[in-house]
Amino acid sequence: MADQRVIIIGGGLAGLAATMKIAELGTKVLLVSFQPVKRSHSVCAQGGINGAVNIKGEGDSPEIHFYDTVKGGDFLANQPLCKDMCYHAPFVIYLLDRLGVPFNRTPEGNLDFRRFGGTLHHRTAFAGATTGQQLLYALDEQVRRFETRGLVEKMEWHEYLGAVLDSEGRCVGATINNLRTGEIRSERGDAVILATGGPGLVYGRSTNSMVCTGTATTSAYLQGAKYGNPEFIQIHPSAIPGRDKLRLMSESARGEGGRVWVPRKGGDERKPKDIPEAERLYFLEEKYPRFGNLVPRDVGAREIYDICINEKLGVHGEMKVYLDLTHKSREFLDDRLGGILEIYEKFTGVDPREEPMEIFPAVHYSMGGIWTDFESTDDGFINHQSPQNQMTSIQGLYAAGEADYQYHGANRLGANSLLSCIYTGLMMGPGVVNYLKNLPQAASEMPSSMFDGDEKRWKDRFSEISQMSGSENPYALHNELAEAMISNVLIVRENEKLGATLKVIEDIESRWKNIECVDTQDWTNPVPSFVNQLWNMIQLSKIITMGALQRDEFRGSHYKPDFDLNQPDDFDPADYLEFEDQKFNGGVHKDQFASSHLDYMERFEKNNENWLKSSIATYNNGKPTIDYEQVDTSLIAPRPRKYD
Amino acid sequence: MDTHFIYRRIHSLTGIIPVGLFLIYHLYIQLYLHSGAEVYNEEVNSFYDSPLALWILVLVVYIPLIFHSVFGALITFEAQVQPSYHYFAHLLYWLQRLSGIGVLFFIIAHVWNAQLGPLVADTWGTHWEHLAEGFSDPETGLVTKTVYVLGILGATFHFANGINTFSITWGVALTPKSQQRMRVISIITFLVLTISALYALAAIW
C-alpha cells in the first residue's frame, strides 16, 4: 500500500508515548500540537507514577494495585483495562528509567517509591516533585530522535478542529488550523489519535494548563463519537488559590508526611504555629485512621468541603485548610518535594518549610472522556494487537490519556494518570499499526474531494467567527460559564442547582452567537480559535451537567447528598461479599447481619443495579442525550468503599 | 576537528601561556627600577644580549600577544550589550573586553615608547633614564604616568580575570564552590601584580 501515516493530536505523555511506539514500529507519524510538545500540560503532574514494583518488600503486587485502582474508582472502570495497565506498570517505570528519567533513588541506587492516596503501599516512583515534567521530557527526547530520522513530523502551533470522515463514517484525516497563519487544511491520515488531555478550562480556573479546553474531544463528540462519564470530574483536595489559575499542591506532600488540619475552634485567627497541638483538628487522621491524610481525592475533597462549609472550621473562615510539612527537615523536603515547595513560596511569599500551607480543593482531572473500545483476552488482560483498543465509536479515530474515559472510573487515584497516559500510548501502538495494515486504501490515495469539503466547512466557520461583531467579549463570556460550573457542578451536587445551571449554559450558548471577535487580524490571532473553543466548552459543560443531573446516586467524585446511601460507621465491606455470596447460593442468612447493615447492603445492591453503568453522551441533531452502558466488572466484585 | 574551536582554545591558552607568564616576568623585572639606573639597565640589557633574545621576543611574546589581542578584539564584536543584567560576573565580562582593547592600545604605545622609539632614536640601552625622563617631562609627564597606571591596571585585571575564565573554559574549576575559590585566586593575583607594578613605578615617579 502507498505511504500511510497516523496523525496524533496532542504532545503530552499519551501523545508522545503513542508517537514513539508507532514510529518504532516503522509507521510515520504526524504529530500535531497546540504548542511545542515540551510545554504540554503533562509537565504539571508532580507527585509520581504508580507501579507495584514492591521495592520496599511490603508484599505489594500488580493485583493489589489493580484492586486499589478499581476500588478508588468506585468500580466504574472497565476492569480488564485496569488490570492490564496495573500489570504493565512496573514495565512502564523501568522503560522510563532506561530513557533517562532522573527518578529519586534509594541509597543502594534502586528506584525509590513514595506513598500516595488510596493505597497503603509505597508504589509511586518519583523525580522530585516534578515527575510529570521529567517523564514528558524523556518522551519528548525520544520523539525528537525519531524526528531527526524522518519518521515523525511535528506540526506545533497547530490546532485540531475535527476529523475528516469518509462516506462510511471512517476517519481518514483531520482538519488542522495553523495558529500562526490562520490557514486551515485537512491533513490525510489513516488513523487519528486524540491525545488532547482534559477539559479543566470549562471550569475557568483549575489546576489545568491554559490549553486544556477539551475542544478536540468535544469536537469528536459533536461529530458523533460517544463521550463517556462526562460528569466525573476530579476535585483535587490541595491546590494553591490564585487569580489566574489554581496551582496544584501535589498529593505527594501528604505522601511524604504532610498533615492536614484546621483549628478546632472556628474563627481562630492565631498564626498556625501558635496553635498548640491539642487545639488542632487533624480531621482526616481522626476519621480515617488507616489511610489518614492519604484517602483518595474524592474523599479528601469532600471532607475538606465538610469541615469548611458544614463545620465552619475553614482557615480564616474560608474554604481553606492547613497542609503542614513543618515537622520535616529542610533537606528531606528539598530533596523530595523541592519543586512544588518553591512554587508555593514563589506564588504566596510564604516558606512552606517554616509555615503550614493554606490549600483548598480545585478542579483537577476528568475521569470521563471520549468513549473507547478494547479487546480483552480470556484471562482478563488486553490483546495488545487488537485494532479495537482505544478506538472511539468512529472507526479510525482513537483516543488516549486523559482524553479517554477508561481507566479511572468514578475517581482517579493519584499517580495513576501518568501511568494511564503512557500505558495507553504504548499499548495502543501495535493495534493502530495493525488497523493501518488492514485498510483497503491509504488515505494518501484517496481523492482530494474527500478532504475539500471539511476544509471548506471549517474555513467558512472560522471566517464567520472572524466576522462576529456582537457585544459579548468571548473571554468574559467564558468567565461566566466557568462561574456557573464552579458554583454548581463541583464537589457537592444538587439536582435543583444542576437544572438551573443547564439553563444558564443554554443562555450562554445563545449569547455566544452575539460574540464580538475582538481581534480581526489574520496573523497569529488566537481569538477566532478561542471563540470556537468556547463553543465546544459550552457543549461539553452541557453534558457534564446533564450527566450529573441524571445520575441520581453518590459514586466517587460525583457526590449527591440526597442520594448518599449513608454507609453505617461500623460496616465492613467484606460483609457485602458474604451477603452477595449467600444470595447467589440460595438465600441471605438475615440473622448474620445487623439490620442496619442489611438495609444498607440492599440499598447498595439496588443502587448498583441502577447506576453501576457508564454514562454515554451522544450528540444527535444538535442535542445531547445520555444513555447508560454496562461496566465490565468481571474480575473484582463491586463492593462498598471504605478507607477508615 | 573544527578550527573554530582550536583558534578559541589557543586564544584562551595564549592569554596565560605565554603572555600571562611574560607579564609576570616583565613586572618582576620592573622591581629593579628601585635598584637604580645601572642595575636596572644591566638587567634589561642582559636579556637583549642573549643570542636568542630576538627569537624569544618574537616567538614567545610578539606572535602570541598579537594573536591573543587581535583575535580577542575580533571576538569582542560578537558580544551584545545587555544593559539590564547587573550581575558581577557580567560586569567582569565587559571589563575583560574593555580592558583587553585598552591594553592593546597601551601595548602599542608602550612598545613604541620603550622599545621601537629608543631603537629608532638610537638611544637604546639607557632604559631607566628613558623611563624616568618620560615620567618627569613637565609637559607630557602626567599623561605618560596616567597612561602607564591605566595600562598596568588594565593588564593586571585582564590577566587576573583571565585566570578565572580560563579555569572555566578548560574545565579546571567545575563547581560553583571551586569557581568561587578561583575568583579569590584571581583577586589575589590582581592585587599582588598591581601593587608590585605600582611600587616599581614609584621608583621613578
Next chain:
Amino acid sequence: MSRMLKFKIKRQDSKESSPYWEDFTVPYKANSNVISCLMDIQANPLNSKGEKVSPVVWDCSCLEEVCGSCTMVINGEVRQSCSALVDKLEEPIRLEPMSKFPVIRDLAVDRSRMFEALKKVQAWVPADGYHDLGPGERISPEHQHVAYKLSECMTCGCCVEACPQYSKNNDFLGAAAMNQARLFNMHPTGKSLRKDRLDVLMQAGGISDCGNAQNCVEACPKSIPLTESIADLGKQASKQFWNNLFSS
C-alpha cells in the same frame, strides 16, 4: 476609584512590522501576576486612552513555572510572566518580547532555534526499543541529584536571552542545549553518544563561543548550575581535543 495598574507593552503586529509601545491600565486586584492582568486586558481590550484595540498576544500554558511558555522581558529582565507578581514590580510595568528570537506577534516569539539545538546535541538516550528490557542501571542518589537539577530545564529561553554571546546573527547553541549535552553525557547509556555531542560542541556555535558572562546561571528561573555545566563540558572538550590530537 480603585487603584489602577499601569502597563507599557511593546507590541508588534506581525513578524515584519515594526514594534510600538502601547499603554494599558488594569484595575488592581490582590494576588495578581502579569498573566492575570493580560487576561483582564483580553476580557476588556481597551488601551489607556480608552480605545478599542486587539488583545495583547502572548504565550502561556501551565502558569506555574514548569512549562517555560510565558517567558518575556519584564521591566528589563527576562523571566516567566506567571511568577511575576505585580506587587513586587515597579510601575509602570514594562512588557517586551524576548529580544533574541524572532517576534511572532506582540509578546509571542519563535523559540524553535532552542529546540533545533537540542537536536544538534542529540539530547536523548539512544534506547534499543520500547519493549520490556527490564530496569535501567542502578544510579546513586548523588548522581540523581545532579542529573535531576540539570533535567529541570524547560527550554524557556531566559539563559540565552540574558547571554551577551547569543544573538540573532550567530548560531551559538546557548547554555540550555549545552546543559542538556552534559546531562546525557553523564547518563549511563546516554554517554554512548558523548563523542558525537562533543564534536558538535567543538564546532562554531559550540562551547568555545561561551564568553563567561555567566548571565545564564543568574537568569535561570530553575537555578540550574549552567556555569558548572559549561565548565564540565569545557573539561570534556579539552580531553577530546587532546585525544583527537594524539590518540586518534
